[in-house]
Structure formats: structure tokens, C-alpha cells
Amino acid sequence: AQKITQTQPGMFVQEKEAVTLDCTYDTSDQSYGLFWYKQPSSGEMIFLIYQGSYDEQNATEGRYSLNFQKARKSANLVISASQLGDSAMYFCAMSPPYGGATNKLIFGTGTLLAVQP
């Protein structure tokens, strides 16, 4: 069975510093997708970044990058130059093999990030 583990319930970071949010996963599938979502205090889920298991390069989206280490089964999110607006809950999620009838996401328990001025 697939599982996502986020071991950091909460993190603090100074404004303008970089921060890494940890995510490890467990799956026996060879192909899968890894996602990060942001949930601000307002409650909505905002997609940040995606990494496919066969992608050789780490995904980047603006200030977000995904440090993908397949052998270690880790998919850490790196936020560079933190901003106050980055304060939120962050969820790592995994989807089963591409396509088909099961694009279901398995979520971790989340990391609450607080950016301090």
C-alpha cells in the first residue's frame, strides 16, 4: 500500500531564508506522481509542484523546487526566499501509476510552516 510520511508537524523560518519540508513515501509501484499542496489559513488547497517518478530532473516552479531522491524515496519541498505569505500548512501527496481509473491522491499529515519577520 502507498504511504506518505511528513515527520515535521511544524517549522519556523525567517523571512527571506530558504526552508526544506520533508516528505518520504512508500510504494511498490515503479511509476507514480508526487505533489505538493499548500493550504493557507483560509482553507483552500493550492497546487504547488509536481514530480513524476521517471522525471530525471528535479521539478521547479518559481521559488518552489522539489528535491527528488528516488533511491531514498524522498520528495522534499524547498522554498527559497521565504515570504510572510508562505505561512501555511503544506501537504505532500502521491498518486498511483499514471492514467487509468485511479488518479487518487494519498496525502501526508502535513507540515505547518510559520515565516517570521
Next chain:
Amino acid sequence: NAGVTQTPKFRVLKTGQSMTLLCAQDMNHEYMYWYRQDPGMGLRLIHYSVGEGTTAKGEVPDGYNVSRLKKQNFLLGLESAAPSQTSVYFCASSGGGGQFDEQYFGPGTRLTVT
């Protein structure tokens, strides 16, 4: 485009009452999903649909029923609400079938069962 909308945003039910949560999407997506979010836990999939007229069970389906009579709508029903169903419910949709299938989430419905 409104994206994914959910009705209602808040609801309080008494134990044993029934209600239906409505999810609507205007992106012509094939796949739709219902999740619940509880404190200290990530989102968990309740039911999902891969197309009009289809539904399937997710991780935590007990106590819920769903229907997808129209492609743009996905309804989540609670026939006899229990306090354990107090949660925030999220609907999501995705195009389906692609290598990268981002799910778009609605704003959530906060349900309290007393």
C-alpha cells in the same frame, strides 16, 4: 471560470439527520473526488468518479453515498449523520488519464454533527 465550487460552506447537523453536499466544476473534467480532512490527518479519499454515471469507493467510504448524474456535478450524501463525520469536506476534479493529472480543489465545506 469558477473552477470547483461547493455548497454549502458550513453546516451543522444533529445526529441522525441527512444532508447532501454539492460539488460543481466548470472545467469539463472527467474525474471528480470527495475527500475529508480531520485535525492531525491529511486528506482522505471518500469516493471518486471517473466519469458521468460512475462512482467508486475510496479509502473511507462508510456512511457516505455519492452520485454523478451529470458530468459537472458530484454529490456527497450522508444518510444518517454521526459525530464522527464532523470534518471539513473537499471536492476536487481533474482531467483524468494523463501523466500529470493535477487535481483542482473546491473551497471546502465545514460540517459539524452534534
